Amino acid sequence: MSPSEKERVIKARLRESLGLERNVVVMSAAVFLLGAGEQLWSSFLPKYLEALGAGAVVIGLFGAARDFLDAIYQYPGGFISDRIGARRALILFSSVAALGYAVYAVSPHWPVVFVGLAFVMAWSSMASPGMFAMIADRLPRDRRAMGFTVQSILKRVPMIISPVLGGLLIASLGIVRGIRASLLITIVLAFVAVLTQSRFYFGQRKEPPSEALNMIRQFAAMRPPLKRLLLSDIFVRACEGMTEMFIVLYVINVIGVSPARFGVLVGIEKATAIAVYLPAAWLADRFGRKPFVIATFVCFASLPLVVIASHSFAFLVLAFIIGGLRETGEPARKAMIVDLADPSRRGRTVGLYYLARSLSITPAALIGGLLWKIDPAVPFVVAFFIGLTGAAIFAVTVDRRYAA
Numbered sequence: 001m002s003p004s005e006k007e008r009v010i011k012a013r014l015r016e017s018l019g020l021e022r023n024v025v026v027m028s029a030a031v032f033l034l035g036a037g038e039q040l041w042s043s044f045l046p047k048y049l050e051a052l053g054a055g056a057v058v059i060g061l062f063g064a065a066r067d068f069l070d071a072i073y074q075y076p077g078g079f080i081s082d083r084i085g086a087r088r089a090l091i092l093f094s095s096v097a098a099l100g101y102a103v104y105a106v107s108p109h110w111p112v113v114f115v116g117l118a119f120v121m122a123w124s125s126m127a128s129p130g131m132f133a134m135i136a137d138r139l140p141r142d143r144r145a146m147g148f149t150v151q152s153i154l155k156r157v158p159m160i161i162s163p164v165l166g167g168l169l170i171a172s173l174g175i176v177r178g179i180r181a182s183l184l185i186t187i188v189l190a191f192v193a194v195l196t197q198s199r200f201y202f203g204q205r206k207e208p209p210s211e212a213l214n215m216i217r218q219f220a221a222m223r224p225p226l227k228r229l230l231l232s233d234i235f236v237r238a239c240e241g242m243t244e245m246f247i248v249l250y251v252i253n254v255i256g257v258s259p260a261r262f263g264v265l266v267g268i269e270k271a272t273a274i275a276v277y278l279p280a281a282w283l284a285d286r287f288g289r290k291p292f293v294i295a296t297f298v299c300f301a302s303l304p305l306v307v308i309a310s311h312s313f314a315f316l317v318l319a320f321i322i323g324g325l326r327e328t329g330e331p332a333r334k335a336m337i338v339d340l341a342d343p344s345r346r347g348r349t350v351g352l353y354y355l356a357r358s359l360s361i362t363p364a365a366l367i368g369g370l371l372w373k374i375d376p377a378v379p380f381v382v383a384f385f386i387g388l389t390g391a392a393i394f395a396v397t398v399d400r401r402y403a404a
Contacts, residue, residue: 021138023087024147026200027131028154030094030193034123036158037101037186040166041179043266044259046245047252051175054110056249060369063245064362065114069121071358075215077126078133078351086130086137086347087201091194093130097123098190105183125358129350136338136346142285144338148331149281152273159270167263175259218345218352226340228397229293229333230353234360235390236300241364242383243304246372250307254376257313265320272324277331284332290400292329293336297394299326301387304380 041048046059054062081089100119107113135147170178222230251257251265284292299322306319341349371379 021147023201024135024138024151026197027086027090027134028151030090030197031131031151032154032158033189033193033196034094034097034186035155036162037182037189039159039162039266039270040169040182040185043163043248043262044166044170044175044179046248047170047175047259048179049110049113050249052107052110052113056246056372057366057369058110059245059249060366060372062110062114062117063241063365063368066117066121067241067358067365068362069118070125071355071360071362073121073125074129074354074358075348075351077122078129078347078349080126081130081133081347081351082345086134087197089130090127090134091197091201093122093127094190094193094197096126097121098187098194101183101186101190105180105187125354128354129347132334132338132350133347136341136343141339145281145285145289145331145335146278148334149277152327152331153277156270156274160267160274163263163266163270164260165263167258167260170259215352215355218348219356221342222349222352223340225398226337226353229336229340229394230356232297232390232394232398233333234357235393236297236387237357237390238361238364239300239304239383239387239390241361242368242371242379242386243307245365246368246376246379247304247307249372250376250380251316255310255316257316261313265316268317269320269323272321273327276325276328280328281331284329284335288400289329289332289336290395290398292332294329294391294395296326296329296333297387297391299323299328301384301391304387305384308377308380 046062049059049062077089077093080092084092097120100116100122103116103119104113107116131151135144135151139147166178166182169181172178173181248262251262252259257265280292303319303323303326306322307316310316310319337350337353338346341353368379368383371382
């Protein structure tokens, strides 16, 4: 075998081991671009709302509205993906999200941001079932966790830098002007993502399922292990939802960290996630996914408690490292979902899973806002116990053979 042939074989094996199928790579590139843009400003969005006149309850309500839209968009997103194909659906949803970024950028008062949220969530939520379906359709079972991992890494690599740049823009231009400048950059990246997908996706889409929309029947047909994973996931995400909108406020307003240094913390979190992705996915595909999902759920529960226990920047670094470790089992959890879903209606099954999850946790952020008014630490303590409950439910009820 000639050196050039050996090189081709090595590259082919590397592509196979990393799940680098062409459509998955194109989709991951779109995730990379939109994620890089969104992370310039998403961590600071509560401060943007605050600057536009919103109080703690309104900020909590915004988080609840985001979770509600995340819920109701999931199943339609999966249905559209099954009907027109994942490729066309992803192009459509990234285009709609660009419109939402523009609404955010021109918002004169906080109520207009709620309008923009309705468009932005088209990518964050409607696109998710199509992404799951594409990875499941294009990759074999023993490469799916790796496929989700590569997608997640490509999303997070620029996010190590983006929050820092976003914090610097805010430091130099102020909250409102800094976030608006970041949103303009995001709009440009969104259009690049749309053009990339339109140009490079390939292959024929499958014929769509013929049966009508029936969520109740589909939920009843869900396999019991998937329902138990869903229940535990609801508890864990309620923990996250109760505090996610308030971590930036706690770190900046209560502990006294600057926006630029908060951006550094977010970058540390993303770097930690990237560091654990590949080894965790490789081990999960070969030795079973359950331990990695449990580790993820425990980290989700622990983060709020470690944040409020931190009284210095050094301890906050530890907290955000734990935040990054929440991603340890995320590819394994996503692979479990598509493994347990009916292949003929994967998009809708994933959409229904996330519909049920997000709808269940919709009140969490609003409850967090109400608890914040009692004392800023209270929602973080309550969230810890809720998250720990979710981790215990998964550990006890989901048999290892369903997470192989």
